[in-house]
Amino acid sequence: MSRSMLPTLAFCALALAGLSAQAQAPQTFATPQEAIKFRQATLKEMQQNFKQVADMASGRADFDAKVAEAASARAAELIKLPWAGFGPGTEGGKASPAIWKEQDKFKAAATRAETEVAKVAAAAKTGSLDAIKAAIGGAGASCKACHDAYRN
Numbered sequence: 001m002s003r004s005m006l007p008t009l010a011f012c013a014l015a016l017a018g019l020s021a022q023a024q025a026p027q028t029f030a031t032p033q034e035a036i037k038f039r040q041a042t043l044k045e046m047q048q049n050f051k052q053v054a055d056m057a058s059g060r061a062d063f064d065a066k067v068a069e070a071a072s073a074r075a076a077e078l079i080k081l082p083w084a085g086f087g088p089g090t091e092g093g094k095a096s097p098a099i100w101k102e103q104d105k106f107k108a109a110a111t112r113a114e115t116e117v118a119k120v121a122a123a124a125k126t127g128s129l130d131a132i133k134a135a136i137g138g139a140g141a142s143c144k145a146c147h148d149a150y151r152n
């Protein structure tokens with residue numbers, strides 16, 4: 001390994017450690033705007049990864065098993081993160097105020113999506129496009145169910 005790669009690797013390790021810490025611990029934010037920015041950014045990055053796989057499932061993109069596996073694994077990780085950005089007092093963005101009145105239902109919708117996206121990741125791990133096709137619909141429906149109820 002070349003010497004010049006070491007700082008990059010160290011940075012990646014730090015970034016990964018930060019990510020898994022976010023996935024576990026309830027995140028705190030300095031301002032509501034920070035929370036809104038965080039949840040929008042994680043949802044956006046998650047969607048970009050999810051879409052890569054969804055496009056392969058629908059035939060809009062050529063199937064590449066390795067890309068599908070990596071993108072769906074990343075989506076499954078990312079979909080655990082946004083929910084920490086919906087804490088008390090963070091109303092705003094395109095989030096419906098109903099979220100803060102129905103925290104249990106919102107959390108259930110989030111858990112459902114986590115489960116469904118994890119199924120896509122598990123399917124992609126098998127390398128089978130048919131398995132991905134079988135899993136992607138449920139995941140997409142879990143996004144839509146929450147957006148219909150809780151996104152303005």
Ligand code: HEC
Nearest residue numbers: 040043044047092093094095109110113142143146150151
């Ligand atoms: C539990 C509810 C919930 C689930 C599940 C959910 N979303 Fe969302 N999503 C939201 C809310 C609420 C917003 C608006 C956030 C805001 O503006 O503060 C949003 C916003 C977004 C955005 C816009 C982010 C931006 O750039 O501002 C994208 C993209 C997105 N969701 C994609 C998805 C995809 C893809 C899935 C499924 C794999 C999904 N979401 C599942 C609630 C959800």
